[in-house]
Amino acid sequence: MKARTLGIIGLLLPALSLAQVPGQKPPADHYTLIQAGQLLAVPGQAPRERMTIVVKNDRISAIEPGFLDTLPGVPASARVEVVDLGDHFVLPGLIDSHVHLIGEPSFSRRRAERGDRNPPSAAEGAVSAMVHARRTLNAGFTTVRDVGSNDESVFAVRNAINAGRMIGPRILVSGPAISGTAGHADNLPFDRDGDAQARISHGICDGADACRGVVRFNYKLGADVIKMTPTAGFSDNTGTEPQMFEDEMQAVIGTAHMLGLKVAAHAYSPIAIKQAIKAGVDSIEHGFLLDDEGIRMMKAQDTFLVPTLSASYPPPVFRIPDPESVRLRNEYKAFERAHAAGVKIAFGTDAGTFSHGDNAKEFGYMVQFGMKPMEAIRSATVVAAELLGVGADAGTLETGKLADIVALRGNPLDDISTLKQVDFVMKSGKIAKRGGQMMEPFTYPATFLQ
Structure with missing residues (x-):
């Protein structure tokens, strides 16, 4: 798999040469x-x-x-x-299946205050991801899956960690999340909506063929996984109904699987969840409104749920009125039912909507709403490793x-x-x-x- 090398790495990281001098003995075993x-x-x-x-x-x-x-x-x-x-x-080592390393609550608040929908620049994103990766490793998470980042910021940090240039968790990167125009992941400025290349690089696609092209673009960047957003999020204030057509979801999933990549679907509504499961998605992220039929389909298809219970406590700027009576009740009930039915639940937090390094608070919510401590730990090790495809090395x-x-x-x-x-x-x-x-x-x- 090829990934472009960013010049920004040279500005951010020290040049550490690991090359062996000809004739020099290899380092002794440690x-x-x-x-x-x-x-x-x-x-x-x-x-x-x-x-x-x-x-x-x-x-x-x-x-x-x-x-x-x-x-x-x-x-x-x-x-x-x-x-x-x-x-x-x-x-x-613990595994978090759902993080956003360039995300941070303070930056989101500043953007909201000035009405700015633009994502951080690649430079700002890379610096943020470096800091957040360190905080995440400090919390005991040695592997994370970053599901949705702009440009190539997190790719650069992943590559730097893999090369030994900095310390951080093992990172699986999706690159830009895929959505339709005006969908949950569409943060392209209005004045660039007509720029075809900008739309592709921001993960925006309308129609099955366009969605296949976006998946291939992310693959070319070096994506380890594909993220799509068939519904909006609570922070969008646009409801939770489907925002992608079934043929678009099928195109994303089919293309990703052909290329050997798994697909994570940000999905809230029962309709979108079931459409994604039917299309063969590997994991449902959030799944706040998951119903009993959806649970049966997940069991039958061996689809994972990544519940992100911690996302119910984002910064105040993202909170809907009286969240305890609406959002939390639905989310926790979905989690409880899925767990009781035996759906595979992989630990994931949505870190970036809250402070990186606080990932472990998710364990408390999982236990509070039905899991035994051993089950919660297993979800962040054995089960998450299976979802991420790293079980041969981790978990x-x-x-x-x-x-x-x-x-x-x-x-x-x-x-x-x-x-x-x-x-x-x-x-x-x-x-x-x-x-x-x-x-x-x-x-x-x-x-x-x-």
């Missing part, structure tokens, strides 16, 4: 022995006590009983580090998987709110947070870049 007081290796199974996770470079090579402080048989050149988490609860702590590990001082199975205080974070074998303190974003020990 082993990390993580001593876990309680280890929830596979959410859904019982935690184990006094275990050691053996990490070799970026992956888990073994999980052993007891606390190991030496590793017999490793070459003398290898580095071995012991991390004492004997009084911690250790679990897989559980097992031999061969990437070492995405978080640790808490409390037990979230007893008190789900302890997930708001993450003390330790490792992403792909690199320690990003220790003792409650994050590493600097660009100044790493040499071992971080090896």
Whole structure:
């Protein structure tokens, strides 16, 4: 998959050369022995006590009983580090299936106050996404799915993280969300409505053929997933009825699947939800007005629900009158019914409508409205990894998987709110947070870049 390289990266990030000098020996293997007081290796199974996770470079090579402080048989050149988490609860890195890394409540408020529908510039978006990615990793989320961003801002940040130029979560990016003219994701200025290329680059399409073209454009940018918006949002004040025709949804989903990409649908109304499910969408985002027929269809089609309960508490500028009596009641009832029916529910927050780094508050809502703590944790690990297609590398702590590990001082199975205080974070074998303190974003020990 090809993605254009943005010049803006050079302005934002230090030039760190990782090239190996000819004739130089490859870096020695780095082993990390993580001593876990309680280890929830596979959410859904019982935690184990006094275990050691053996990490070799970026992956888990073994999980052993007891606390190991030496590793017999490793070459003398290898580095071995012991991390004492004997009084911690250790679990897989968390996954948020629905974030907007360029979004921030204060920026949204400023735009609303001046009546500005324009998205942030690429430069502003990239800077915001860098800061928000760091906050998200600090909260223990080692993988996120960014579903809707302007231009190539988040692509640039994703690429910088993947290249080791900055620290942040693993990011799957959709690029611009797809909608029809005047739809939920149409933030193109009025004076550019006649600009065909601008419409494509902003994800706007009218008609099935145009929608196929927009999907292909996002794929060309390097999209990992496709986002479409067949209904409006509560912030639009235009109702919740469908805003895309069925053939347009089918075109988006069919083209994305042909290209190997999954599709997430921002959908509120029962009609649009069921049309998207019928067309083969992979996940319904929000689903506030999901009805019983829609739930049955989701079960039959194995469609995921990403409920974003935290989105019911956005900044005041986005709130509708008396939200407790309208929006929250519908949303929570839909969540409760879907959970009771056994619909696959993947953790997602809509971070960006509220402050990044507060993602873990979603757990509290999920437990409040019917999930057990273990189910909520599983939704943010095993289930979210399945939805995102990263289950081979993330979602559980097992031999061969990437070492995405978080640790808490409390037990979230007893008190789900302890997930708001993450003390330790490792992403792909690199320690990003220790003792409650994050590493600097660009100044790493040499071992971080090896």
